[in-house]
Amino acid sequence: RCFYDQKMLQKTFGEWKEWWTMCRERKLSLRADNHYRHLLHNLIFKAWKAYICQQQGKRNKYYVAESHAKKQILLRTWQHWLVYVDVKRTKRGMQSVALAFRERSYLRIWWAVWKRRHYENSAGHKMNILALHHWAQSLQFRAWFQWRELYLYSQSDKQKETKAVTHHRHQELKRCMEAWRGCLNLHRAKQLQNELAQEHHRSRIVRLCFSDWWQLWKCRRRMHAHQKDIEKLTARIALWRVFAHWKHYVVLCVEETRQCELADKHYKHHLLVLQKFWNRWKSHL
Numbered sequence: 001r002c003f004y005d006q007k008m009l010q011k012t013f014g015e016w017k018e019w020w021t022m023c024r025e026r027k028l029s030l031r032a033d034n035h036y037r038h039l040l041h042n043l044i045f046k047a048w049k050a051y052i053c054q055q056q057g058k059r060n061k062y063y064v065a066e067s068h069a070k071k072q073i074l075l076r077t078w079q080h081w082l083v084y085v086d087v088k089r090t091k092r093g094m095q096s097v098a099l100a101f102r103e104r105s106y107l108r109i110w111w112a113v114w115k116r117r118h119y120e121n122s123a124g125h126k127m128n129i130l131a132l133h134h135w136a137q138s139l140q141f142r143a144w145f146q147w148r149e150l151y152l153y154s155q156s157d158k159q160k161e162t163k164a165v166t167h168h169r170h171q172e173l174k175r176c177m178e179a180w181r182g183c184l185n186l187h188r189a190k191q192l193q194n195e196l197a198q199e200h201h202r203s204r205i206v207r208l209c210f211s212d213w214w215q216l217w218k219c220r221r222r223m224h225a226h227q228k229d230i231e232k233l234t235a236r237i238a239l240w241r242v243f244a245h246w247k248h249y250v251v252l253c254v255e256e257t258r259q260c261e262l263a264d265k266h267y268k269h270h271l272l273v274l275q276k277f278w279n280r281w282k283s284h285l
Contacts, residue, residue, distance in 0.1 A: 073165055
């Protein structure tokens with residue numbers, strides 16, 4: 001019974017130890033998976049944060065450049081408008097001065113002509129009127145031609161500015177698209193590298209786990225084989241002890257039987273002697 005209790009205790013302890021090892025391995029594997037997931041999430045969050053900061057920086061730079069371009073366009077437009085207003089004011093001043101001068105000259109000329117040629121005929125008077133009208137028309141034509149040249153010049157400047165702004169916007173859009181494509185290709189390359197690294201890490205973890213499991217299985221197999229050898233040796237030792245006890249018991253039994261036979265023989269011999277002496281005493285009596 002003591003041997004049976006020891007064997008049961010050893011078997012129970014072995015099963016408990018195997019269960020405790022499996023639980024510990026499961027806990028370690030769960031902790032390793034959680035640590036790997038946490039590290040992977042942290043790396044992904046850092047990469048995403050850097051990408052977002054880079055995108056925000058590019059967006060802020062783009063907004064600053066766009067606002068600066070708008071301010072520059074507005075400043076140039078304002079300057080051209082101020083120049084146009086100054087030219088227009090100058091033209092108005094020159095026109096008013098010219099009109100005033102013309103009126104004064106007209107008054108002086110007409111006053112002199114009226115004084116000199118008050119008594120001239122109507123034909124000369126009509127010719128003078130036609131000449132003055134032609135001169136006024138020539139002045140108006142010159143002024144209109146100058147105003148047309150200024151207007152065409154301002155329109156050509158506006159068209160050039162519009163084309164320059166449109167070209168600048170196209171260049172900025174092209175540059176932004178090229179930068180976005182480069183960033184997208186870089187992001188795809190990084191994502192592919194991360195996937196390859198994750199696949200390599202998973203395969204390496206699987207190989208390591210399989211190697212550890214194989215070593216542990218070999219160790220357990222050796223332990224089981226050693227335990228079986230110990231059990232066989234223990235059984236042999238116990239059998240040898242039982243055989244030794246049985247042999248000793250048989251020897252004792254044989255010895256006891258021999259002693260009993262000797263005692264019986266001695267008792268019978270003693271009885272025979274007593275009977276012999278009894279017979280002699282009887283015969284002597």
